[in-house]
Amino acid sequence: MKTSVKKLATAVGASVALMAAGQAAAEIKVGIAGPMTGPVAQYGDMQFSGARMAIEQINAAGGVMGEDLVAVEVDDVCDPKQAVTVANRLVNEGVRYVVGHLCSSSTQPASDIYEDEGILMITPASTSPEITERGYELVFRTIGLDSMQGPVAGNYIASQGPERVAIVHDKQQYGEGIATAVRDTLQDAGIEIAMFEGITAGDKDFSSLVTKIKQADVDYVYYGGYHPELGLILRQARQSDVDAKFMGPEGVGNKDINTIAGEAAEGLLVTLPPSFDQKEENQELIAAFDAKGEDPSGPFVLTSYTAVQLIAEGIEAADSKDPFDVAQALRTGSFETPIGTVQYDKAGDMKSFEFVVYEWHSDGSKTPVN
């Protein structure tokens, strides 16, 4: 009896060793999960572009622990249901590191799966605080939180001394979360919130909302959500001669808002991560994007690049491919990346991340305000 147990143990041990050997010969798979299609696919373009560049450069420099990184790209359409499906697909593919997802409402359910399956996830774009509030070990981000971005927007509006402010959101995790943060900041500053209201994402008719905004006679309108809806609201507001100033989070700040809103996008205020592509030390990397004919100026290109880089450096720092060891290494280490020095707190949030207020122009360019 004893010997047979021993034999079994040896057999299992041998096969585990074999499996490990098999894995050592393989490449390291990195899942990239974000929207390739759907209404916010342009953010997905930024994410895929940044992550691919990082994988290319890391492989060109000899890979991670002598192995190449291989991207496994999946499309979640920014739909929570689809996010769960693709997360399971990544699990089946044997992926142990994921860069994604993009929309907070997708990241949240997908991260449950990754945490259960022992997969390390770094989201380059999801700013909802709840994602890292659940005590998960394997969830990180390379972007700030709504609880940082909201106050930046709120304080900016408050500093302009408005009498009344309207706040509109799209009822989704990201939009409503940030709208709530802005409302709280403004209320603390003693500014009257004339309306706080949700719309339905995907709607096209905002004439009633615009009429209401006009009736409320506000100085500022803050919108929490993405650009397809805000673009239409801006356009319809301009047609009805609403003279309030509009402001939104980084989810509205991309050039597609110009194709929808046209001239009405002029003067829109947007809180964005600082333009990492303008930084002196990143110019070599920016030139690499230019050489590929890709635009590195989007808010999530370099955060995605950084996410891949952190996975690679985390593996090397931990000297282990076990996601838990890598997570430990990320929490203790300090990493030099294109978005600055990254240090993580226990929750998996960056210790510091800055948002800047920009003014958007009708030709798709932006200028910093403060």
Place this chain on the structure above:
Amino acid sequence: MQDLLYFFQQLINGLTIGSTYALIAIGYTMVYGIIGMINFAHGEVYMIGAYTALIAITGLATLGIAWLPLVLIVALICAVIVSSSMGWAVERVAYRPVRGRHRLIPLISAIGMSIFLQNYVHLAQGSRNIGFPALIEGGFQFGSEDTFPMSISYIQITIFITTLICMTALSLFISRSRIGRACRAVSQDLGMANLLGIDTNRIISATFVIGAALAAVAGLLLGMYYGSVDPLFGFIAGLKAFTAAVLGGIGSIPGAMLGGLILGVAESMTSGYLSGEYKDVVSFSLLILILLFKPTGLLGKPEVEKI
């Protein structure tokens, strides 16, 4: 005074959106009236109408043609032709082969067609929102600038007038023309009409074509009014128009008009006085209430069991 202007402004918003619901609802209600099936691909036909109009407008702009009436007419004609052929083709491909089978079969075929068309446009045009040029800008203002200026934009007026013209033309067509008479006969009794020498296949095709043409008109108007199109927007609009058709009494053309207007006004009043979040709650509660107390809809006739 200010509150009154606000009320009228919301009423105008509601009537504008309601009249386009009505235009789309006609397609549902006519098809239901004649063959008793719900054409779930109708919303997609409307979406394709909007895309065609956009392509036509962009094409004309690249040719340097900017004379507004010409642009509108060309866009309208292109949209109507493409959508009508689409409506006709959908009927030929997806419904005619399964006509007369169990009721669920054409319904499922319709849903399949709807998914197919949505994804076709996805592939052909991309999934992004595409901006639609605002061809008709400006409007009338009432009330003083410092209180609440009520405004009616020219595009809203265009939508009212076009809807009115389309509806009148359709009513005349149904009540006066040969095909219209045949339509009414087929809707009363398809088998009997067939026996009496009416080419029912042709009439059914005509119904699909008329419905699709009106949806194309709505597509062009709403594209200009809202300012963007995406491959999924036919689905939501289709759902609303279907609700309008059921509300007014499915199978009844005046019912579709009434249903559309009621739905539009209910939506804008809810967003105006309650909150946009309750918009759909109120419109669908309204639908449930009407179906509870008047199952045939507002203007629908009780269905006589056909043997």
